Amino acid sequence: MDTIPASAVNPSAGSYPVTADPRELEAARRAGNASVAEFPYYLERFGERGRMFGESDGAWLVALCELGEDHVRSQVLWLGTVLASRGMPRWLLERHLETLHAELVRALPENAGRYAVLPGAAATLRGLRRARLADEDFHALADGFAARADPALVQRMPAMGAILAAAVADEADGLEGAVRSVEEWAADRAAFPESWTSAVRATVAEARGRLREA
Numbered sequence: 073m074d075t076i077p078a079s080a081v082n083p084s085a086g087s088y089p090v091t092a093d094p095r096e097l098e099a100a101r102r103a104g105n106a107s108v109a110e111f112p113y114y115l116e117r118f119g120e121r122g123r124m125f126g127e128s129d130g131a132w133l134v135a136l137c138e139l140g141e142d143h144v145r146s147q148v149l150w151l152g153t154v155l156a157s158r159g160m161p162r163w164l165l166e167r168h169l170e171t172l173h174a175e176l177v178r179a180l181p182e183n184a185g186r187y188a189v190l191p192g193a194a195a196t197l198r199g200l201r202r203a204r205l206a207d208e209d210f211h212a213l214a215d216g217f218a219a220r221a222d223p224a225l226v227q228r229m230p231a232m233g234a235i236l237a238a239a240v241a242d243e244a245d246g247l248e249g250a251v252r253s254v255e256e257w258a259a260d261r262a263a264f265p266e267s268w269t270s271a272v273r274a275t276v277a278e279a280r281g282r283l284r285e286a
Contacts, residue, residue: 073138082128084121090131099179100130103172110167113229117159117257130172133190141189148193156242159253162197163238169194204241209282213237213275221271225264232258233275240279251276 075089081097091097104126108114114122129151136144148169152162173190176183201210217233218226226232235254242250258264259272 073135075135078128078132081131082124084124085128088132089135090128091134093134095179096134096176097131099175100134100172101127103127103130103168103175106171106175107164107168110171111164111231111235113231113235114160116229126168130168133169133172134176134187137186137189141192144189145193145196148197152197152242153247156239156247156250157253159257161235161238161242161250161254162247163201163234163241166194166197166201169197200245201238201241204244204283205237205279206282206284209279210234210237210241213279213282216278217271217275220267220274222265222268225268232272236272236275237279240276240283244280244283 074092076092077087078085078090079087081090081100091100104123107126108123114126118125133144133148136147148165152165155165156162169190173187173194176187176190180187205213211234214231214233214237217236218230221232236251236258239251239254255272255276259269261269264272
């Protein structure tokens with residue numbers, strides 16, 4: 073596979089290799105935009121850098137597809153740990169992998185077999201999350217947050233409750249700081265009203281109470 077430096081896609085990224093195929097780069101761009109549309113949290117929290125890194129990370133993940141399932145899985149677990157420490161729980165990466173796979177298969181259906189490692193890696197992340205927090209609890213926490221928090225902010229960041237629940241699952245799985253990296257921002261009383269910040273703290277506490285033993 074031909075590659076280019078990530079900085080050619082995102083000037084703020086490093087020199088690690090990403091796909092050079094313009095069709096795959098366009099699919100990665102579409103996937104990044106779709107993830108931002110699904111999770112406005114990216115722009116609220118990180119601004120345009122969130123969108124740019126979504127594109128360059130996606131292009132890097134495409135390049136990894138050449139290296140086999142085990143390698144992709146290990147790199148996705150590494151990336152998930154890095155992102156979780158920066159306020160992006162692994163559930164967000166899980167969803168992005170699924171979105172990226174769908175865009176790639178739509179653009180290049182003849183390569184579907186090579187891209188199949190991406191939903192496989194997403195399934196690994198999903199299994200780790202479910203081992204700590206059952207799906208019914210995950211969705212109940214998301215709904216509970218939406219019912220308690222400021223309605224206008226819930227409309228702006230509709231997945232915040234799920235993001236908090238996912239961070240708690242990551243923390244329980246050994247990712248130290250996963251909750252803190254989200255909660256310190258989301259519960260900032262200087263930035264958000266009390267109904268929002270109290271819902272953040274309550275959701276984190278409730279999520280910890282619903283955790284499964286490993």
